[in-house]
Amino acid sequence: MKSLIKLLFLFGFVLVSSIDINAQVNDFTKNPDSTLFKSANVFGWVKFVDGLSINPKEFFTLNKKSFGLAAEYAMRLKLTQTDELGFTHYRYQETYAGKDISGGEFFIQVKNGSLFSGNGKIYTSSTIHNQNNISEENALAKALQFVGAQKYWWQDSLKENKLKAKTKNQSSTYFPKPDLCYYYVSGDQQLHLSYIILIQAFDPGKSGYVYIDAEDGKVLWWNPVEIATCDPTTVNTVWYGNQTVNGYTDFLTSGWDLEDACTSSTYKVFDYSTTFNDIFNSFNNQWNSPRQRSAATCLWSVRHTHDVYSSQLGRNGHDGNNGNLDIYFDYIFPGGSTYNASYHYDPIGDDEMNVGRGNDPVAIDDDFGALDILAHEFTHGVTQYTAQLIYEKEPGALNESFSDVMGKYVENKVFGSNNWLMGWDRIENGANHPFRSLASPQIYNQPDRYLGTMWVDASSNCTPVGDPTLPGYNDFCGVHTNSGVQNRMYYLLSSGGSGWTNDATSTATSATGVNPYTWTVSSIGIDKAGRIAYRALSYYLGSNSNYFDSRNAWVHAAADLYGECSFEAIQTGRAWYAVGLGPPAQSMTICNVNYGSTPYTLTTAKALIVSNNCTVNILPTGNLVAFKGSSIDFKPGFSSQSGSSFSSKADDECNYATY
Template identity: 35%
Template sequence: MESTKYKFVFISVMIVLLIVNQVNLSSQDIEMRPTTNFKPVRLKIDTTKEKVNIEDASVFLASRYQISSDFDIRSDEKRNIDKDKLGFSHKRFEQYYKGIRIEFSDIRLHYKGDQIVSSHGVVLRNIEVDIQSKISAEAALQHALKYIDAEVYIWQMQSEEQRLKKKTNNNEATFYPEAEIVICIDNRIDINAVKLAYKFDIYAISPISRDYVYVDASNGEIIRINPIMVSVAGTAATRYSGTRTIETEQSGSVYILHDNGRGDGIETYNMENGTILSNAVDFEDNNNNWTSAEYDNADKDNAALDAHWGMMMTYDYFNNIHNRNSFDNAGSLIEGYVHYYTDLNNAFWTSDGIIFGDGDGVNFDPLTSIDVVAHEFGHGVCDYTADFIFEAESGAIDEGLGDIWGACVENYADPTKDIWVVGAEIDLRTGHSGVRIMSNPNAEYQPDTYGGTWWGNIEGCIPVCNPNDPDYNDCCWVHKNSGVMNYWFYLLSEGGTGTNDNSDAYNVSDIGIEDAADITYRAESVYMTPNTTFVDARAHTFQAAEDLFGVCSQEVESVVDAWYAVGVGDSYPTSVLENSTISTNTTIANCEIEVEDITVENGVTLILNYGSSLLINGEFEAEFGSELVIH
């Protein structure tokens, strides 16, 4: 379960070349296809001469692209990429005409820090469209349905409607086509014809089809059809997680493991023991009922069903819980490659998907249990957020986060599983309940205390990451020292008392795995950086907990207490004032204040400014004329 970075090197080089290319092309706006109303545009800002803040993007784009006041530009938040490998962020905009969205408009804006660096895309200008529709949405829908002419539509099936409501956790959700009014090119006439249109998503079951249908809002004519890849619900007897509903695609007379409903898709392929990804083939089923009789075979093909279902659940977890659309938050396609090489006891993340080994059948079964899937996906999330250097402390945090997301996704998709054991299903070894035990890292030779038993020494360590190298040291023990991160998260979620390897007694109040996950996700996606250490991770999770739950909240206290438990940082600060006479004006401010046997002298003011708890023990005397203020 390692993160491979080989592909990134290649991609980074590509991006550099593209940018260099752009410098030559774009000292000014270039229009490449002046015959169409959609103008491809590309511009680059010389940031040494001109500074444009990302906050002013809309105004900037409007003036640069000479867009009249009939138009405005709005950012599509779901498609923004926070930060890529070179530190650039990317925003996508769509254009609106008199408040109506223009279909297929697309402006990309690239920025570094908060300065816009370049932009490209297509914009529409100089159009005149009547924005009053002449027919109703319902009439337009009837035109669209007449055109599709199916026998059965999906919204006519109660079971599918119920499934959608459940899946989206929204009782109002329906497949019944909702009209969106858009501006759309009518290329039946010519590329410059622009129409006001109703857009519908029409999903038919018999015969099966799913299309965006654009209906002319002036006369009900069909302007254009855009097919949407259809996913169909199949049944899968997985290797590790029982029978599950999976999304597949009908391809001719067979079904394949392609889910087209989540982001740009989730696709699971068969490597047939090869190592060249482009040679991967589809798993195919005759009737979309993927049974044990068919797939619990010598090749262990049913492991692919776990990979597919696991990626679906992982996508859903990040999308529904953290509002993150795929690993890059831009909806990118997620690919899974099963049966990679032979007997490989590993799984790893590539730049756009997960490679799954089959295991050797003696120590490990195929590495496609849902927590392993989510662990690897977690490396993908990491590459677009904190982007840790995969060695020593930052690498151990990266590894720990992988296991944490594994536990969270498992808890989300199937809480009956052993969420604190990583890879329970795939571990065939006797005497081992799993690869790593988050609730008791020592059980699998990992430290539960920073610098404690089983800690891999990182001082002066030079990372050697190739297992075939005789000096191999697991990139300075990333898979070992991740035990500290894992145990921190476990204690934060479940609470616990004990004494760590530093002989420090700890007592952590549980806040539950969901709140612990929110804190961790915010720390990872907002605060952590490539060389974050454990001490930094404490500060970042502390800040994230304050952001989410407030200063002096129990959640903040538990975060700090859990770090203290794993030997990182001091215990939660309590100001203690005891056995003293206060003879000068004194203010004490802290979340927790404890006072014991105190006398406040005549004429003296004592202010106790506490955030969450004030504990008064023993004698508390205030002499005549003294003042005690408690906030």
């Protein structure tokens, strides 16, 4: 939830054509190399010509010109993954003069040994700011001045000693070490040499990466990160009746700690209200007091989230590598609030989850330890180790939405059913008190259509302000509001539905919304929808992905899992269309080209047009050439020679499944 304190949710719609694209992002797509790319769009989504092989380490070196990369630019292979469907995924980091470009990433997918598709963001700039006039010490001083925390982790002996023990290195420290990278400033569309500095602080909301311009010392960007023996016992949980929770034998106290070390990931619950954040301890492994029941419910929720990710999706812990989580119950958030829950990334030690007690100092049923809430926080951890969606604007809204989506997926897998209200289990003043509705986001002031009613400006005009105590606070440009669009899409994909966008009832000019239209989505069920969501997040999104990228990622994932133009892929596209993001809305015109030297399929979401006075030949090679589109318009000049193999198909349904 990152910030459940302010929960405004809006639904809105805007046409795909209105998405801003910086002129020097993915320049190579403006005139794509037809020997390498079958299709490419300005958002950086490409399909490769059939039958091409790849040398992963040399791929970008051999194809620099095709990707518009000048001599000083390079792409470094940083991760290789093979998934359960047999796809191999290569993740590359863009560099300039040997230094990383923040947000410059490209992902290559290989199927059956051949290049299949790719996506990402490649930055180029005609002007490079590479002067380094600031020392590391000066950059760190400016970063600390910007953060302004009261106390930092390296100032605390408990934190430092825990880190040294975990790393088995007495030199390990949380004291920041500035590194140099390049940061792309969208305002001037230029690369700036900058220091990237990770600051870890005790103050809530004060931990994150600070980017300092190495030329003039200005802050360019702030990226927050706050995001054994098993002894089972029965606990009367806060909301879910009697459940099994694992304790851990503490040989020092001859009691039990509230620690679940029964799988490769270890989860511990600490009492944040104590002076030294002591782990919850019981002399008899019984957790019966109100505080113990609340803390044990947190442990139960996190463990069951882990188990769903493991058994259903094959993921080993939130980080995919059996990582541990330290859970701090009764956490104090900004301004002394206990009304929240959060995930906190720690790249050196164990990651953390912070859980508030709610507003009632006595009752425990308004705590934030409910299953869907902590599954939401757990998924922030999954995002941190996969797409790494930055926590602002559209990437931040997607970050929040994926957590809501997987929160409901986990709830369904644990109980066999789910509602569509986040935080429904919590009770305030004798009634359930949810925060968001995935089915009807507008109830909680969220949009249900991209860029439509209630959408918060997330364009370059918005300066993210995430501290609610500061003037101009906007929740990092609406991350908890604009998340409603993907939430609504997920609900429709899982459950089905039909209607008009923006609650319109006709195309009359008096109807609600901009350019209202009807839509219909057939249910594929929450199981398939959840698997598609997880695959999209894990393999097809990067740190700066936007809503258009997410739409394509979901459709791509659905096609991977269930087949190109499958029922599931079509309904995924239909669900996105229902919230205002249809397939790439570009007609394609072809002219003066020969096809047939290799098997080739040309697909577009709209019309495919052979222009007047153009020559388009299908060569008599026997290789199948296929044209697909909502309509196909042949003009004089087209020829399919004797001995060629050619097919054309106008298919509106399959167009929903294009990306």
